[in-house]
Amino acid sequence: MAAQPLTAKGLIVSCQAAPEDPLYGADTMVRMALAAKQGGAIAIRCNGKEDIRAIKEAVGLPVIGLIKREIAGSDIYITPELEDVRAILEAGADIVALDLTNRENRLENGKRLIDYIHRAGAKAMADISTAEEAIRAEQLGADYVSTTLSGYTPYSPQQDGPDLELIAKLRGRLTVPLIAEGRIWTTEEAVLALERGAEFVVVGSAITRPQLVTKRFANRIAEYWTHNGVV
Numbered sequence: 424m425a426a427q428p429l430t431a432k433g434l435i436v437s438c439q440a441a442p443e444d445p446l447y448g449a450d451t452m453v454r455m456a457l458a459a460k461q462g463g464a465i466a467i468r469c470n471g472k473e474d475i476r477a478i479k480e481a482v483g484l485p486v487i488g489l490i491k492r493e494i495a496g497s498d499i500y501i502t503p504e505l506e507d508v509r510a511i512l513e514a515g516a517d518i519v520a521l522d523l524t525n526r527e528n529r530l531e532n533g534k535r536l537i538d539y540i541h542r543a544g545a546k547a548m549a550d551i552s553t554a555e556e557a558i559r560a561e562q563l564g565a566d567y568v569s570t571t572l573s574g575y576t577p578y579s580p581q582q583d584g585p586d587l588e589l590i591a592k593l594r595g596r597l598t599v600p601l602i603a604e605g606r607i608w609t610t611e612e613a614v615l616a617l618e619r620g621a622e623f624v625v626v627g628s629a630i631t632r633p634q635l636v637t638k639r640f641a642n643r644i645a646e647y648w649t650h651n652g653v654v
């Protein structure tokens with residue numbers, strides 16, 4: 424089946440759980456993705472062959488697939504190698520997300536992965552952490568550029584909220600769509616990202632990691648009681 428591109432502008436929901444998370448498993452992630460679709464998501468971002476395949480079959484939205492995998496001696500963990508790209512495509516993803524930061528000659532090697540994705544008729548989403556990486560990723564042929572890794576490379580700003588400055592810095596400098604991703608927790612932040620020049624917004628944890636959503640409420644309430652003299 425031909426890869427489905429992102430046509431409608433709108434919200435992309437990232438449905439990911441790690442093995443240690445209570446919601447881990449393709450069956451749960453499919454339910455998350457169906458809930459996201461019901462709520463109006465226009466695409467799903469997900470991790471791992473099983474989740475990609477199951478979500479693609481059950482949900483009927485464009486799927487952005489990645490494989491998170493740690494390799495000894497390397498900091499690249501989002502779709503690190505060609506075998507990961509192959510597995511993502513075989514599982515039926517429409518778009519392959521991959522690390523295109525400027526680490527470990529990744530930008531140069533990334534070209535090979537992007538070309539492979541294009542030959543398979545799919546699209547490539549570059550996960551970057553700086554404006555320079557974004558521009559270079561587009562030059563290498565990425566079809567979408569996402570701010571996913573800002574805050575996760577040692578040389579990008581480490582902050583609690585989304586990197587809105589990076590989005591503003593890239594305004595008018597890319598011809599491919601820019602995607603705001605990473606630490607977007609409120610609708611206001613999503614709108615700010617669009618106002619700064621992002622075309623799409625990806626929200627993950629704030630929607631699909633209930634343990635983190637709970638923690639924010641629990642911490643805030645605990646702070647309140649501490650502040651008011653009740654322990």
Ligand SMILES: CC(=O)N[C@H](C=O)[C@@H](O)[C@H](O)[C@H](O)COP(=O)(O)O
Pocket residue numbers: 437439489571572575604605606607625626627628629
């Ligand atoms: C840095 C990294 O590995 N990000 C991953 C990329 O796929 C996911 O763990 C994030 O959940 C996703 O980017 C959405 O971000 P947030 O969950 O903050 O809304």
